[in-house]
Amino acid sequence: MAIIGIDLGTTNSAAAVWTPEGPRLIPNAVGEPLTPSVVGLDSDGSVLVGRAARERLATHPERTVASFKRWMGSGHVARLGRGQSFRPEELSALVLKSLKADAEAHLGTALAEAVISVPAYFNDIQRKATLDAARLAGLPVERLVNEPTAAALAYGVESRREGAVLVFDLGGGTFDVSLLELYEGVMEVRATAGDVALGGDDFTALLAGLIAADQGIALDGALPPGERARVLRVAEAVKRGLTGAPETRYEILLCDRVRQGAVARARFEEAAAPLLHRLRAPLERALTDSGKRLADLDGVVLVGGATRMPVIRSLVARLFGRLPLVHVDPDTVVAQGAAVQAGLKARHAALDEVVMTDVCPFTLGIAVTENARTAAATQVMLPIIERNAAVPVSRAHAVTTIHDDQTRIAVQVFQGESLRPDDNVALGEIPVTVPKAPAGAETAEVRFTYDINGALEVEVAVLSTGLRHRQVFRNGANLDEAELDARFAALAAIKLAPRDQAENRALLARAEALYAELRGEMRQHVAERVARFERAITEASGADAAAVRAAFAADLDRLDDHRFRF
CATH class of the missing domain: 3.90.640.10 (ATPase, substrate binding domain, subdomain 4)
Incomplete structure (x- = not known):
């Protein structure tokens, strides 16, 4: 059984596996390393994932959905044809099921586990939603890796260069930036920042x-x-x-x-x-938090397909006074890095000398009351672990009662950068009992411990009694067990398009898109060519089927050359 790395992207997703020769990309059912993160319903009610679904975005928009990664953890519901509705976790699960099937077919073995990459600036709810998607796909996942960290892993293993490197990761839907130091096989993340609504x-x-x-x-x-x-x-x-x-x-x-x-x-x-201006703030925050200056950087690595735009490369060159490093494939480097992380988790001998450290991307803290005994009493966020603290990390802070004869302290745990707790992500609450005493007489020590797997342990100790209350907030589920089981059963009942038909369906979807855009004789030619292909492919097998597909694809290429320019 194997452990693979997965880049679950907004526009495209990819999977890779660690080998003694390094990370190796896993081809999908149509032989490509990138699977479009698009899900659609075919006319027979079966689910299409990938290229075939993407080709139907323009011809069947009411039955096709893309860019759903941005909705993760939001409760958004996409309604497709036949009255079916899907949460973003379920749509992501369908993509993961497709990648899982591709990996098992390619490797010839069942998967033991996967490491999935997420934007560094995904909050706790979005990370839990990603784990929900994996569980719904029947894919065991214990480890999430931040996308720029994964990119740096792939870059560091491949280049063996040392120094301070900034990873500029602009994907289809999210933007992340991380600053790392690479030295003697150690890859240390110093700071990360980002924007989950920019791509x-x-x-x-x-x-x-x-x-x-x-x-x-x-x-x-x-x-x-x-x-x-x-x-x-x-x-x-x-x-x-x-x-x-x-x-x-x-x-x-x-x-x-x-x-x-x-x-x-x-x-x-x-x-x-205005979009370019939004890229600057995360860059400045990462540099400030890391304590580094522009002159301290030894390189800038571009990640994500959107970094191919000249305006982005020009911006990076102007900001950093140097040309970015572009020898890594921006579309697949995150998947390759996730495979390196999978190799580290599996303790592959070739990675014995590689050490990876990461940071906590958000501030973790509790709500406390200021000016408690006045009309101006307000709740504010008290940081316990500041953002970009190296993990694993443990920090403590003492709090006191604010009312006479108070018998209970409610330790409310939050994640985020806002002064106001309600503007941050609520992770949970720990109720603590204290003896009656005058205001300020009872003290509790609140200790946060955050590990590399994203688990936060909160321990509250009442100093006067020695009683301790402990709770672990780990990357668990947003959905409760009953709902997860129900949605898992519903997804299992959905008919996925057969893998061996994936290339045929992708070609037919492409032909349908051409038909919708053409007119006159050329449109009629497409209809006739589709009919011939459908007849021929049902009678062919093996090499004959491959030849039929190749001829059909070549004909579609010729039609592309004669239709509207785009």
């Missing part, structure tokens, strides 16, 4: 807004979901085009009209200024 999707949405404005249409409101999805698809293509050209032209069929236009890189970058 490549926001730049795509910005471009979609520019295109819509040029064409005199509104993205929301009266525009049908399918056409809105088509605008976003064109915007993504324009974004990719601007990576290699100062201007990108496009053609799109909207409201029964073929519309043309162009977007210049300079205009896009000017419009993106």
Whole structure:
């Protein structure tokens, strides 16, 4: 049985396994290392995951959903066709089930466990939601690894370079930055910061807004979901085009009209200024918390597909006064790093000399009352463990009673950076009994201990009686046991599209998307070609089936060359 590493991404997900030669990516059912994080329902009610689902975003938007990682832990519900609804944990579980099946087919063995990466700035609720998704997928997971930490692991193992390195991780939906020091096989995270609502999707949405404005249409409101999805698809293509050209032209069929236009890189970058400004604050916080200066950095590593945008590379070069390191694949480096972490967990001999340390990304503290005996009494957050403290870590703070004859202290535990407890994430409460005494006479010591697996142990000791109250807040479940069991059974009953049909379904979904955009003779040609493919593939097997697929894919490529530019 094997332990694998998984990058559960907003746009794409990937899996990798540690081998004596280093981390090795695991191909999916269509032979690709990246699986689009998209889930859809096919016409027969079966669930599509990956490329086939992504191709249906524009043609079947009411039965397809993407970018659900941003909803993790929120309670958001996505409603797909046939009256089915899914929480983001369930959608993520379907992606994880697909990755699990790919890994077991590739490795020829069942999985013992997985290490899953999460954005460094995911809070406790979002991390628990990720573990819920793993459990719903039937995938044992004890260890979550922060995405920039995973990237640094892959970079450090591969390069063997030493020094202070900043990891700039801009994915499809989240932004993380971590500052690490690498020396003599030790990889020490010094600070991390981020924004869980900023990523490549926001730049795509910005471009979609520019295109819509040029064409005199509104993205929301009266525009049908399918056409809105088509605008976003064109915007993504324009974004990719601007990576290699100062201007990108496009053609799109909207409201029964073929519309043309162009977007210049300079205009896009000017419009993106507010998004670029949001990238600066986490960078500055990570540098400040680490105690490092720009001059102390030995390199900047770019992670995440969105870092391919020239505007991002230019920003990093200007801010740090150096060109970023780009020899690692930004799309797969997190999965490779998660595989390194899996190798460390499995105690592989090749990693005996590698030591990884991490930090607590958020401040952990309790609610206390200021000015308790006045009309100005307010509750504030008292930090016990400050953000970016190296883990494992243990800190203590004494608190006292605030009322005469008080018999109970409610230790409310929070995670976050706000002064006001209600603006932070509530982790739980420990009620503590104390003897009656004048206000301030009874003291309790509150000790927080946080470990590398994200478990927080809180111990409250009443000094006068010696009584101790202890509770562990670990990366457990947001859903209770009964709800988890019910949702697990419901997901198990859902029919997943067979793996051996994944490539056929992806090609047919691509053909359907072409059919929706073409007209006249070319549209008729697509319909005829689909019919021939469906007949041929049912009669073929082995090498013949591969040849049929290759011929169909080549025909679709030719049609792509003659349809609208994007």
